[in-house]
Amino acid sequence: xxxxxxxxxxxxxxxxxxxxxxxxxxxxxxxxxxxxxxxxxxxxxxxxxxxxxxxxxxxxxxxxxxxxxxxxxxxxxxxxxxxxxxxxxxxxxxxxxxxxxxxxxxxxxxxxxxxxxxxxxxxxxxxxxxxxxx
Numbered sequence: 526x527x528x529x530x531x532x533x534x535x536x537x538x539x540x541x542x543x544x545x546x547x548x549x550x551x552x553x554x555x556x557x558x559x560x561x562x563x564x565x566x567x568x569x570x571x572x573x574x575x576x577x578x579x580x581x582x583x584x585x586x587x588x589x590x591x592x593x594x595x596x597x598x599x600x601x602x603x604x605x606x607x608x609x610x611x612x613x614x615x616x617x618x619x620x621x622x623x624x625x626x627x628x629x630x631x632x633x634x635x636x637x638x639x640x641x642x643x644x645x646x647x648x649x650x651x652x653x654x655x656x657x658x659x
Contacts, residue, residue, distance in 0.1 A: 529625025536577045539631070540569060543618040552610040560601040579634050580627050591645060598646045608639045 530539065544565075548554050571588070578586035597603065615635045619628050 527622065527624040527628075530580055530619075530623050530627040530631060533573070533577060533581070533583070535623065536573050536580065539618060539622060540572045540576060542622060543615055544569065544572075546614045546618060547611075550610060550614060553607050553614075556597060556601060556603070556607070561597055576631070580631055591642065594642055595646065603642075603646055605643065608643055612636060612639050 528535075530536065544557075547557055571586070574586040575588075575590070577583045594603070612635055616632050619631045623631075
C-alpha cells in the first residue's frame with residue numbers, strides 16, 4: 526500500500542520523479558531543456574520548497590512563480606496542450622508514488638495552478654495589464 530505525502534523526503538521524491546518525466550517528454554521538455562537555461566541544481570530545491578509550502582505548510586517558499594512563467598511564455602508560447610501535459614505528468618507521478626489526502630491535494634492544487642497560470646498568460650497575451658506581483 527502506498528503512503529501519503531508526509532515529509533520533505535516525500536516531496537523530494539515527488540519532485541524528482543516528476544522532473545525525470547518532464548525532461549523526457551516530447552510535448553513539454555523543450556521548455557526545460559531549450560527555452561529556459563537554468564541550473565537544475567538550483568531549480569529542484571526551489572520546486573521542493575514550493576510544493577513543501579503547499580502540501581506540508583512548511584512556509585519555506587517565498588517566491589512568486591508567475592513573472593517567470595510570463596517570461597517563459599514570451600520566449601515560447603505556452604498553450605493549453607502544454608498545461609494539460611504538465612498536469613498529466615504530475616498526476617501520473619503523484620498516483621504512482623502516493624495515495625491519501627495530501628496526494629489528492631497535490632493533484633487538485635496543480636490543476637488550480639495550471640488554470641490560474643493559463644488565465645494570466647492569456648490575459649497578458651490579450652494586452653491586459655496585471656497588477657504588480659501577479
